[in-house]
Amino acid sequence: MVAVEKMVVTEQIEIAKNIFKLVLKGDLVVKVTAPGQFVNLKVTESLDPILPRPISIADLNKENHKMAIIYRIEGRGTELLSYKKIGDEVTIIGPLGNGFPIQDMKSGQKALIVGGGIGTPPLLELSKQLALRGVEVTHVLGFQTKEAVILQQELSEYGKTYVATEDGTEGTKGFVTDVIDQYELEFDRLYTCGPTPMLKALEAKFPEKEVYLSLEERMACGIGACYACVKETCKKDDELGYRKICSDGPVFRAGEVVL
Amino acid sequence: MVAVEKMVVTEQIEIAKNIFKLVLKGDLVVKVTAPGQFVNLKVTESLDPILPRPISIADLNKENHKMAIIYRIEGRGTELLSYKKIGDEVTIIGPLGNGFPIQDMKSGQKALIVGGGIGTPPLLELSKQLALRGVEVTHVLGFQTKEAVILQQELSEYGKTYVATEDGTEGTKGFVTDVIDQYELEFDRLYTCGPTPMLKALEAKFPEKEVYLSLEERMACGIGACYACVKETCKKDDELGYRKICSDGPVFRAGEVVL
Amino acid sequence: MSRLNVSLPGLEMKNPIMPASGCFGFGREFANLYDLNILGAIMIKATTVEPRFGNPTPRVTETPGGMLNAIGLQNPGMEKVIGEELPWLSQFDVPIIANVAGKTIEDYETVAKEISKVDNVKALELNISCPNVKQGGITFGTVPEVAKEVTERVKAVSEVPVYVKLSPNVTDIKEMAKAVEAGGADGITLINTLTGMRIDLNTGKPIIANVTGGLSGPAVKPVALRMVYEVSQTVDIPIIGMGGIQSAEDVLEFYYAGASAVAVGTANFVDPFVCPNIIRDLEKLLDQYQINHITDIIGRSWA
Amino acid sequence: MSRLNVSLPGLEMKNPIMPASGCFGFGREFANLYDLNILGAIMIKATTVEPRFGNPTPRVTETPGGMLNAIGLQNPGMEKVIGEELPWLSQFDVPIIANVAGKTIEDYETVAKEISKVDNVKALELNISCPNVKQGGITFGTVPEVAKEVTERVKAVSEVPVYVKLSPNVTDIKEMAKAVEAGGADGITLINTLTGMRIDLNTGKPIIANVTGGLSGPAVKPVALRMVYEVSQTVDIPIIGMGGIQSAEDVLEFYYAGASAVAVGTANFVDPFVCPNIIRDLEKLLDQYQINHITDIIGRSWA
Ligand SMILES: Cc1cc2nc3c(=O)[nH]c(=O)nc-3n(C[C@H](O)[C@H](O)[C@H](O)COP(=O)(O)OP(=O)(O)OC[C@H]3O[C@@H](n4cnc5c(N)ncnc54)[C@H](O)[C@@H]3O)c2cc1C
């Protein structure tokens, strides 16, 4: 169930250029049901900016009621967020969305987790939970350049982690798909989050496989009431013809909605 | 000359119920030329609220670049101001206005200083400077009730200080005019700042005397450019027919503008 | 006795607070958050004859103190709204105001006729003012004669009172109000959104895929108040005011301006619990300002 | 060569940034703060035939993301403006745009004729859109035929190019723009303020003594951008855009929408140094977005 809560900042660190990890404490954490869920975050109590920002939950610690989010400064909202100090309060609406399906993954099965840029954060909690289930996890992360690389070390804890950079300053030069080819990576299921071109490439590359994509769109309500964040379904005869990213997603099976 | 400066909070204390003293440090302080000048204060860098708040300078220390303002929580702006902590920055536009004339007051002359409620703060610096010139200062302060009394002690340092409260919980029961009658207070010049009914009463009571009133009006620019804060002149044949409170005032000789 | 209960044509309400159309879907999402029974009424999402997908995305963006939307009246169509959404909503003891939209007058008639038969639909809100639909829509809302005609024809087929929702994008809102009153409207709701735009600095192109969108939120509150003030003194039918309401204080302001009830739109996105919060705070505010009953203050600002 | 210089009818400007009428008086106060020579132009306070005292106070109040004003065109009258203010302004190498207002068409003609003779007045801005003057004013700005007539008659007597300032309080801003273009306008400035209102919770009465006031500031920016976008694609004369500009980024947005220069109003009250700051930042912004010259991006948002 969705709650609104003033959560307290317990940590704020810049983990890469303009990319921050913010740890928040509050009761809302215990309501999170799946990796890949997100929250809607009010960066200020004032009306400037007015709308909350959707940010994925990157790391969860239900026991001590903490969760981490990892965000990049994109505009004014995330900039203001980066000024929050330990002890400050942040109003959070969440948890939102359905997250990645993991209950049906069995010990010994292989999951390939592919992250692109600032799409990587929700994959951290995903990987942790999969590993906990005994799933064999492999990560492929794509970034523009060395300075933008995040979570490589954290993810390595749960499984082998490859990195690709567009300019070749770290890992394989090229894209995540180049890494997958290069190392002939195999999997029972692929989970991914990142820029749309990357998601499209993966969807096209593995038409026969089980691929789960986490999507983004500009949102208002975040709960499914305003129809801001819809995507058309791929099947033209779908009963609804559309899905809401916020409440039906943000994670969809590849082939469900038009990217 | 008017400057815009981010001044730093060095002190913030609640001196009476919902009334705060805020001390700010910055170079702007040395530009202040007279007691009774004010500043326009941005309570936030965001656009909520958007307009700066006019607040009088209550106390000045040019040597260490500090000034105090004393304000009451009236609405959202002053409420937000009250949350500022030591080390926070506040954007100040100022100094503004002309303040009280004191250069022509000579040692030994008598000044009666009359403050009403939250109009009292600018009178503190005024009294200090008059006392420094050897002027004999007497204060009469009017408040609604005991809890609202401010600056009684501070002003006592510079001269005798009477208090009136409407409900009689402190000092004389009644208004400042009652105190003046009761103690038959005499003066060469009267300076006052407070609610309009009080100013009107004083203006009417001493038609033959030199009375200086500090006025308020809703402002936008604070520098005389927008014509938000005009008052009609009393003399119908006045060349302009109006005065701007922000730049021609906020202090006027009684009889100059229509209250 | 409650100090907040309000009676308007067709509507017996516990309080004058209702979510605005398009900002609350058909209530399902918010029903997960709180008990909808506490609401005065619910204005459901615009309903058209056929299902509509709406506009391409991005459909929303933020502006200083407000937001733009160009949803494009996405809705599952009259049949599903009547067959699924309204029956589901009937579990709550809350009057439903059905927002009716269309491309032609016939569309309005069709939806109005069918949807007004549903038990829990206690009033219609004719959306003749949606700026985000290319055909029809906007003209109805800006030409007094056309507005009057739509109103008349819908009144002729509706089984419940008809409120007409006015667009603020007009030179003279009073003319529009008089026209729909003459057309038989039982009430007026206003304002819908102001047409606005925002441009992406990186691309130089409009952020909203539909190019322009409707501006809502606190930024438009002064315009909404002015229109409620003008219209309430011009017509004899009640007004449901909206535009930027975020707090119980804002509700008072709309009442002083002349509203008889209010709707809350954008604020539901900023805080999904805003409606229950306002209802809770409103009672306290009446005490603070020594108001006996909310209806006592309608139009207090009038000269 | 400068990347910011802009030529418009009558106006050779170092840059496209100018303070908006009514937000800068006649420049004296701001001249104490910075060298006015850096400005692209100055739009001076509305000038009428006779001196005007304006409306009772309170004349301004704040709203979410904006403000309301009802100054009521206070000004010292044509004679003093021509005899004192403009000569004083002539010390600066900055073109002056004289904002002309009146109650009757004859008033406009009289002021236009006289003020356009002054050397440093390089253009007129016909204020047919001030919502805060009870007689005349507002009608001129909302009826296309009347707007056209005022424009024609002023054009006939003016010795400098004439820009017409449009009101946003209209159903169809394109109609208005076409009318004044047909009337011979050399350019269009927009937007003036949106009519709005705010009520004092303690008294239940309007805060602005004039009851309603003009809404300006960031809150109106989306409406202003939309109108610049619409009008710039409708007429062939240049547009000076305004409404909520606070930063160099905002200036780019107006250029993308179709403006050929911009004016800054309310922001001068929030930061009196906003114009020099914008001019400084604009150059950097051109670098950041790899824009060669500011005029290259006019209307980039058009489809
Ligand atoms: C489900 C979901 C999960 C996300 N998770 C993360 C995350 O873990 N880390 C992270 O850094 N970013 C994440 N994003 C993107 C993040 O929401 C935007 O970067 C952020 O809203 C930008 O806000 P801003 O004020 O800094 O930028 P501005 O551009 O100033 O924002 C203006 C408006 O546009 C919206 N907006 C801008 N970019 C986006 C975007 N890409 N997606 C949705 N709305 C946008 C903002 O919410 C705001 O309403 C996620 C987005 C979605 C939809």
Ligand SMILES: Cc1cc2nc3c(=O)[nH]c(=O)nc-3n(C[C@H](O)[C@H](O)[C@H](O)COP(=O)(O)OP(=O)(O)OC[C@H]3O[C@@H](n4cnc5c(N)ncnc54)[C@H](O)[C@@H]3O)c2cc1C
């Ligand atoms: C020259 C001058 C000196 C002042 N000095 C002091 C002082 O030393 N201490 C103090 O407590 N107050 C002083 N005031 C009053 C102070 O400006 C207001 O109390 C304050 O602006 C209220 O802001 P708010 O956001 O809390 O209230 P809100 O009511 O939320 O303010 C909304 C708007 O109204 C304006 N406003 C509200 N009340 C007043 C008012 N009385 N005068 C002018 N504008 C107002 C605000 O500036 C703001 O634009 C002074 C006013 C003036 C004009």
Ligand SMILES: Cc1cc2nc3c(=O)[nH]c(=O)nc-3n(C[C@H](O)[C@H](O)[C@H](O)COP(=O)(O)O)c2cc1C
């Ligand atoms: C996302 C969104 C969708 C809307 N959809 C509708 C709609 O379907 N029908 C309608 O009449 N108004 C619609 N509106 C307008 C609102 O009902 C309301 O009139 C307007 O937003 C002003 O109120 P607010 O400032 O409280 O949001 C919509 C507004 C928003 C923000």
Ligand SMILES: Cc1cc2nc3c(=O)[nH]c(=O)nc-3n(C[C@H](O)[C@H](O)[C@H](O)COP(=O)(O)O)c2cc1C
């Ligand atoms: C206090 C004030 C006074 C104004 N006076 C005038 C005026 O005399 N003539 C005029 O054409 N516009 C006047 N305007 C309108 C502005 O020039 C401008 O069109 C409007 O404020 C929108 O721009 P902004 O949002 O940058 O303020 C005034 C605006 C304000 C806020």
Ligand code: FES
């Ligand atoms: S953001 Fe409102 S439906 Fe998804």
Ligand code: FES
């Ligand atoms: S506040 Fe602008 S002239 Fe006084």
